[in-house]
Amino acid sequence: MSKLHADYYADSMQQINAPLERNDQIGEGTFLIRVAAEPIARTLVPGQFVMVRLAGTNAPLIGRALAVYDVICDDSGTPTWIDLVYLKKGTFTTALAESPLGAQVTLWGPLGNGFANRVCDRLIMVSGGIGQTPMLLLGKEAMASQDFGDDARENGWASAVEFIYGARRASLLAGVEDFEQAGFRITLCTDDGSKGQQRLVPDVLRERLAELADSGEKIRVVTCGPEIMMEKVAEACLAAGVDCQVSMETPMACGIGICFSCVAQVRQDGPEEWDYKRTCVEGPIFDADQICW
Ligand SMILES: Cc1cc2nc3c(=O)[nH]c(=O)nc-3n(C[C@H](O)[C@H](O)[C@H](O)COP(=O)(O)OP(=O)(O)OC[C@H]3O[C@@H](n4cnc5c(N)ncnc54)[C@H](O)[C@@H]3O)c2cc1C
Ligand code: FES
Numbered sequence: 663m664s665k666l667h668a669d670y671y672a673d674s675m676q677q678i679n680a681p682l683e684r685n686d687q688i689g690e691g692t693f694l695i696r697v698a699a700e701p702i703a704r705t706l707v708p709g710q711f712v713m714v715r716l717a718g719t720n721a722p723l724i725g726r727a728l729a730v731y732d733v734i735c736d737d738s739g740t741p742t743w744i745d746l747v748y749l750k751k752g753t754f755t756t757a758l759a760e761s762p763l764g765a766q767v768t769l770w771g772p773l774g775n776g777f778a779n780r781v782c783d784r785l786i787m788v789s790g791g792i793g794q795t796p797m798l799l800l801g802k803e804a805m806a807s808q809d810f811g812d813d814a815r816e817n818g819w820a821s822a823v824e825f826i827y828g829a830r831r832a833s834l835l836a837g838v839e840d841f842e843q844a845g846f847r848i849t850l851c852t853d854d855g856s857k858g859q860q861r862l863v864p865d866v867l868r869e870r871l872a873e874l875a876d877s878g879e880k881i882r883v884v885t886c887g888p889e890i891m892m893e894k895v896a897e898a899c900l901a902a903g904v905d906c907q908v909s910m911e912t913p914m915a916c917g918i919g920i921c922f923s924c925v926a927q928v929r930q931d932g933p934e935e936w937d938y939k940r941t942c943v944e945g946p947i948f949d950a951d952q953i954c955w
Pocket of ligand 1: 711755792796910913
């Protein structure tokens with residue numbers, strides 16, 4: 663059955679009830695949870711997400727989409743736990759932040775298409791705000807430090823990985839040490855200059871692409887964060903002729919292709935030809951030049 667058909671997800675995805683084994687604050691208003699979810703951990707690819715609910719409560723009734731941040735293996739190397747990172751923002755994330763260890767969550771997935779693993783010399787990951795969450799796994803796959811997917815799709819497809827990450831202030835930059843440990847070249851930016859460069863990430867990317875223009879390297883860019891930031895990143899890549907994929911974060915209700923709450927305008931055969939695409943099943947990853955910003 664086609665992966666674009668809601669029944670594929672309705673009948674094939676894994677739903678898991680599991681207790682919170684971690685719920686740690688890792689930045690201002692930013693938390694990391696860990697749950698045992700082996701069937702999801704074993705099959706997901708970078709850029710996919712899960713829908714999450716607090717079990718046994720109707721507040722809120724509808725699950726929320728969270729990108730999978732990390733996959734943790736047990737002593738035998740079996741992918742067993744997934745880590746999710748969330749920013750405390752509204753109904754669900756506030757309730758989750760207040761949940762003690764052992765509280766049961768319900769999650770279903772893995773959902774969405776995930777990033778492509780196209781071979782390149784240099785992968786540049788560009789994130790703003792809470793948009794770092796889908797990047798750690800992708801960088802690890804690109805550097806061959808971890809395998810993902812049921813069929814262990816190809817890893818080691820980039821020779822170098824860079825991470826350009828911006829937030830309003832230093833305290834909102836969360837998980838930087840995980841990206842450092844993974845061995846990526848990191849550039850941090852803040853709006854107020856409290857950490858790294860006092861610049862916007864699309865400007866940093868534009869400069870980096872100009873520096874690399876004569877290198878002869880095949881460069882790929884991936885981006886996740888506020889839509890205006892992704893639009894600017896996409897523009898910079900288009901101008902430089904660089905392949906770019908974006909991870910869209912349109913609000914979702916079902917996560918499995920049924921409700922059409924998550925649609926984005928996506929180009930089809932030409933600049934004027936577009937259709938609404940469900941970001942939960944046809945995305946959330948799209949080639950940047952397909953998006954009607
Ligand atoms: C594919 C995907 C992956 C995501 N990954 C993460 C992640 O890794 N970490 C994370 O913290 N969040 C992520 N999100 C956003 C997350 O699903 C929730 O929307 C967010 O956490 C707010 O939920 P809430 O119940 O706390 O807030 P709510 O009470 O639902 O809403 C608070 C405010 O945020 C607005 N809002 C709700 N959803 C969105 C959205 N998707 N985009 C913009 N504004 C919105 C509402 O209109 C409202 O103003 C992702 C969303 C998608 C679609
Ligand atoms: S969230 Fe329901 S169709 Fe995408």
